Amino acid sequence: MSDERHEAMRALARARHLVKKDLQGKRQQIWSLMLRLGRIYPGKTTWGPGHMRWPTAQKIEYREQRIAFEELFEGIRQEGECLERLENAIREVVPEWSLSEVVAALQAVRGIHLIAAVGVLAEIGDLLSNPARADGLSGSRALRKLDRYKVKRSGVTKAGHGRARRISWPQK
Template identity: 50%
Template sequence: MANYSEAYVAFDTSKLRNAVAIAEGGRAGDVRFFGEIDNTPTAVRRLVKKLSGKYGRLTFCYEAGPTGYGVHRLISDLGHRCDVVAPSLIPKKPGDRVKTNRRDAVGLAKLLRAGELTAVWVPDERHEAMRDLTRARDTAVADQRAKCQQVTALLLRLGRHYPGKSKWGKAHWAWLSKQELAQPEQRIVFEEMLLALRQVQERIQRLEEAIRAAVPEWSLEPVVTALMALRGIDLVSAATFLAEIGDLSRFRTPRELMGYLGLVPSENSTGETIRRGPITKAGNRRARRVLVESAWSYRYPPRVGRAKQPRVEAAPPAVRTIAWKAQTRLYARYRALLRRGKLKTVVITALARELAGFIWAVSREVALSPTQAN
């Protein structure tokens, strides 16, 4: 019979093999490297079964990474706790310059036993699929941006300047179609660039249609509908934000959400000296970018346009109140910060931080609405 009824098991995962370390419970518990196993469900089940026969309670962990959440879901289905750990929040010794799979696994096991690891939120399979879909659209938009730059750069080298104000609209495309290049090789390059640009635009449209078709069957569809009442947020941006962040109810306060998004100021204070710098940019960069893009719409006086009206009417009354309060407060905040001489980009970042608070309030109202209805 083992001396310890509890054990903490850490994986250092990779594509083919997982390094495993075990830390037995208690301050004097043994910490040892178990070995390596195949990164397959069969090997993980065999390991869990073997350890379950020796220890009364098992807790597992591994770092979040490219191997995904399969190990977490498998171990959870077997009835044990498994944490997926945030790599950026793992404590590390400044002088430690040696990194191996064995050392990483042993270190994780020790930290897991000490309670020094921070677990990330793990989405279910449906939510992970929505995240993949919105990220595919995000990748396509980045590809479109690069291809637009390539076309502009080619024409700039040839001395062709578009006389209009707004690029990539119908007028700009009509102007592009009329460009005649002297060299046949350059004509081929130009036409191929335009063809690639049209193809990526069609890809974006297909992905956005897929997002619209998937949202009604998603568990977070009520929150998506409610968030669309906020200015600057449409179906795609709301779905993208929620796919990246997940269930907002896990944040107890708006400040926790702001900190998670990396929209709070960094700080390097000591003694009586307080130094605050730019935002931390911690957390999810895609969700942060969606908020910053949405915050630009609060430069204008509060109003609800004709296109926005149906989205506002689809939201619950309490959400409409929050959305209008967000418009009036953020516009006033924008004007006040500009009068104080703040840079416009800094002001928009500040608005994005406050917008996160309004999003938290909207999600809370949606979560409370079924209870209120009863």
């Protein structure tokens, strides 16, 4: 595996992660602004097409609040477009990556899509060649305490690679 090529893929995956984080922050800011204005979304699912139309239909009385809202909403649109460009770039370069076969193997696990698989592999490398190392790096290995008659298991250690642990795992 070319270290430079792997670092390039890691940079692309991290850029996507940062844009996703910024998008979530802007959504939270709009949500907070609407709550401060006493506006509560009546639907059940948020940030789908219906929810995206709802804020724009709201009448905001003061110009200052309208400007703040419009800027935040424009930021969401821009971040969404950037996220789409980065995800398309990831999809485009994965076939050329040395870990493309491992990406395909990871996608066989329910709930892991291409972007999440690339994010994990970009951070911790080829986890199929050494699963124990992958557990340790990700911090996903549960602690075990040996008692005289039984093994007690505790939660995840959280001692490993934080960025690999925080990768989102949406459904395919």
